Amino acid sequence: MNTxxxxxxxxxxxxxxxxxxxxxxxxGSFIAETLMDPVSELQEAYxxxxxxxxxxAEFEWELKNxxxxxxxxxxARRMSEELGGAQIWLKREDLNHTGAHKINxxxxxxLLARRMGKKRIIAETGAGQHGVATATVCARxxxxxIVYMGEExxxxxxxxxxxxxxxxxKVVPVTSGSRxxxxxxxxxxxxxxGNVDDTFYIIGTAAGPHPYPAMVRDFNSVIGKEIKEQSLxxxxxxxxxxxxxxxxxxxxxxAFHPFLDDKEVELxxxxxxxxxxxxxxxxxxxxAGKPGVLHGNRTYLMExxxxxxxxxxxxxxxxxxxxxxxxxxxxxDIGRAKYVAATDAEALxxxxxxxxxxxxxxxxxxxxxxAYAMNIAPSLGxxxxxxxNLSGRGDKDINTLADIEGITx
Amino acid sequence: MSQSRIAASFAKDSxxxxxxxxxxxxxxxxxxxLDLMHTLxxxxxxxxxxxxxxxxxxxxxPVIQAACERALKxxxxxxxxxxxxxxxxxxxxxxxxxxxxxxxxxxxxxxxxFAGLASEAGVDGVLTVDLPPEEADELVAExxxxxxxxxxxxxxxxxxxxxxxxxxxxxxYIYYVSLKGVTGAANLDTxxxxxxxxxxxxxxxxxxxxxFGIRDAESAAAISVTADAIVVGSVLVxxxxxxxxxxxxxxxxxxxxxxxxxxxxxxxxxx
Numbered sequence: 001m002n003t004x005x006x007x008x009x010x011x012x013x014x015x016x017x018x019x020x021x022x023x024x025x026x027x028g029s030f031i032a033e034t035l036m037d038p039v040s041e042l043q044e045a046y047x048x049x050x051x052x053x054x055x056x057a058e059f060e061w062e063l064k065n066x067x068x069x070x071x072x073x074x075x076a077r078r079m080s081e082e083l084g085g086a087q088i089w090l091k092r093e094d095l096n097h098t099g100a101h102k103i104n105x106x107x108x109x110x111l112l113a114r115r116m117g118k119k120r121i122i123a124e125t126g127a128g129q130h131g132v133a134t135a136t137v138c139a140r141x142x143x144x145x146i147v148y149m150g151e152e153x154x155x156x157x158x159x160x161x162x163x164x165x166x167x168x169x170k171v172v173p174v175t176s177g178s179r180x181x182x183x184x185x186x187x188x189x190x191x192x193x194g195n196v197d198d199t200f201y202i203i204g205t206a207a208g209p210h211p212y213p214a215m216v217r218d219f220n221s222v223i224g225k226e227i228k229e230q231s232l233x234x235x236x237x238x239x240x241x242x243x244x245x246x247x248x249x250x251x252x253x254x255a256f257h258p259f260l261d262d263k264e265v266e267l268x269x270x271x272x273x274x275x276x277x278x279x280x281x282x283x284x285x286x287x288a289g290k291p292g293v294l295h296g297n298r299t300y301l302m303e304x305x306x307x308x309x310x311x312x313x314x315x316x317x318x319x320x321x322x323x324x325x326x327x328x329x330x331x332x333d334i335g336r337a338k339y340v341a342a343t344d345a346e347a348l349x350x351x352x353x354x355x356x357x358x359x360x361x362x363x364x365x366x367x368x369x370x371a372y373a374m375n376i377a378p379s380l381g382x383x384x385x386x387x388x389n390l391s392g393r394g395d396k397d398i399n400t401l402a403d404i405e406g407i408t409x
Numbered sequence: 410m411s412q413s414r415i416a417a418s419f420a421k422d423s424x425x426x427x428x429x430x431x432x433x434x435x436x437x438x439x440x441x442x443l444d445l446m447h448t449l450x451x452x453x454x455x456x457x458x459x460x461x462x463x464x465x466x467x468x469x470x471p472v473i474q475a476a477c478e479r480a481l482k483x484x485x486x487x488x489x490x491x492x493x494x495x496x497x498x499x500x501x502x503x504x505x506x507x508x509x510x511x512x513x514x515x516x517x518x519x520x521x522x523f524a525g526l527a528s529e530a531g532v533d534g535v536l537t538v539d540l541p542p543e544e545a546d547e548l549v550a551e552x553x554x555x556x557x558x559x560x561x562x563x564x565x566x567x568x569x570x571x572x573x574x575x576x577x578x579x580x581x582y583i584y585y586v587s588l589k590g591v592t593g594a595a596n597l598d599t600x601x602x603x604x605x606x607x608x609x610x611x612x613x614x615x616x617x618x619x620x621f622g623i624r625d626a627e628s629a630a631a632i633s634v635t636a637d638a639i640v641v642g643s644v645l646v647x648x649x650x651x652x653x654x655x656x657x658x659x660x661x662x663x664x665x666x667x668x669x670x671x672x673x674x675x676x677x678x679x680x
């Protein structure tokens with residue numbers, strides 16, 4: 001392991017993935033032959049436009065004027081005092097248009113789809129945040145939008161389903177398998193195989209075949225870049241740690257990536273511990289899974305001994321996914337980032353505390369990151385700065401929260 | 410090494426086009442699968458593609474997805490699928506068997522162990538749908554070492570530069586996916602398939618099989634004019650869905666469907 005770390009030192013942020021999308025043994029393109037051509041077309045288009053000044057300028061313009069960036073890095077003073085240790089800073093992705101970091105990526109991919117002349121957009125969604133962010137950009141640029149969503153999630157996330165429909169998207173219920181996010185992804189892949197000529201698939205997380213993991217990371221890296229600038233502005237130095245929740249891992253990789261070569265900054269990903277890692281009822285492949293191949297890439301997965309993907313559990317639909325972006329698998333193996341888990345109960349407790357102490361309702365996903373920060377802050381000195389990526393707002397979760405407390409809205 | 414069963418099947422009779430039925434192993438249970446393999450041979454199958462059930466069959470339509478779910482209800486594993494081939498070999502040493510599935514079960518078992526067990530059981534070739542040749546070096550090396558063929562897919566979207574590359578990497582036969590879509594879709598254009606198959610043959614020095622979207626004797630016969638082999642899956646798997654609880658009906662309908670294809674193909678070949 002040490003040798004691996006030595007050999008990749010110095011250029012973590014520039015050198016990976018390789019030209020075929022590999023992060024060490026992870027990533028790659030594990031897809032059916034029919035998708036190889038559209039995926040290479042996308043690889044070529046992305047390789048070209050990521051360096052194209054006009055594309056970059058348009059992306060930045062949209063982030064500023066449509067998304068509302070930069071959003072603040074907010075010093076949660078009362079929370080920090082209450083914990084009595086490290087200073088807690090919140091990166092306010094919840095203040096973006098549509099209420100989460102997901103819009104950073106959908107704006108980027110929609111601009112790319114326009115340049116590639118694709119007019120039909122498909123997407124998968126779990127909690128509905130990526131679906132809403134995709135429906136939003138499709139409305140913004142007048143593109144057809146089809147969102148695949150597990151039947152189970154459609155029930156759990158009714159307000160977001162209605163939002164997508166308001167924005168003009170068609171929401172297709174997925175009834176196969178466990179009827180959740182992974183099955184929605186399977187169904188979107190099947191749609192893509194059948195409609196490769198005119199369709200662009202906007203994947204919502206930093207997973208899938210190359211170039212998706214790198215592309216989704218790059219579009220979300222604005223999070224980490226702003227954290228860096230804002231930390232210097234507020235404290236005169238880089239933070240001691242950046243903490244983010246990890247489902248597929250798009251907000252986390254966006255927050256981490258600009259810091260990969262700043263070795264003094266600790267990077268901590270927090271997975272969904274569900275009922276507890278020891279119960280097996282969780283969604284924490286990095287903490288308790290093993291490497292395998294699913295959805296176009298090699299990465300850590302929740303799977304049984306025969307290689308079948310197993311059902312996951314989390315109170316937050318956005319983290320309820322059996323895989324994780326391949327770059328996280330690699331960062332775990334080389335030791336550059338650390339991955340831990342927070343349980344449903346810890347995330348709920350953190351949600352309530354943030355509501356009461358700071359007047360911010362966090363998404364249940366983001367509350368996992370917050371829960372871990374609240375665990376470690378008291379043991380650290382008051383001169384330490386911890387950034388928590390508040391990846392989304394919690395309005396979408398009020399039905400879930402009410403249900404848990406036995407309240408009918 | 411002696412000639413493989415796959416190569417021998419293609420070499421046997423240059424006028425006979427091969428019929429390659431697919432069924433999902435363990436659907437609805439492994440004993441039925443074993444009996445069905447023998448029925449398929451009686452009906453005129455030359456090579457059997459045996460599906461390895463997977464929880465997330467991304468390239469498959471609803472029919473084969475449902476078959477995977479039925480098989481996985483009984484926790485059918487890759488090792489058990491391989492053992493079923495071993496049982497098949499107790500009474501059949503001629504009909505080639507190809508395992509078809511997704512990477513993850515193979516990945517978890519380990520390439521070397523998988524290749525060893527499969528070869529020992531009498532498997533002849535392996536086709537992993539989500540493993541393009543670009544990612545396949547290690548697995549192909551292990552399969553090669555024990556004399557198993559690595560079968561790869563080509564599709565209507567594959568550009569010529571890749572057709573050449575895939576043909577060089579493949580052994581046994583090339584599997585041409587005749588339509589843009591998942592298994593069981595139904596928008597097959599016979600003339601277009603024929604011209605594409607002719608084109609692929611100019612690159613390939615191994616036979617070309619065609620599958621996806623072949624559902625009856627007529628389409629099998631039409632495609633067999635140009636293709637070296639016909640793969641048929643979803644229509645057979647639907648029979649298992651419909652008659653899985655009635656063995657007599659299941660075997661009869663399976664025999665009738667496959668045999669009708671066999672006869673139609675032979676007739677077309679003789680004409």
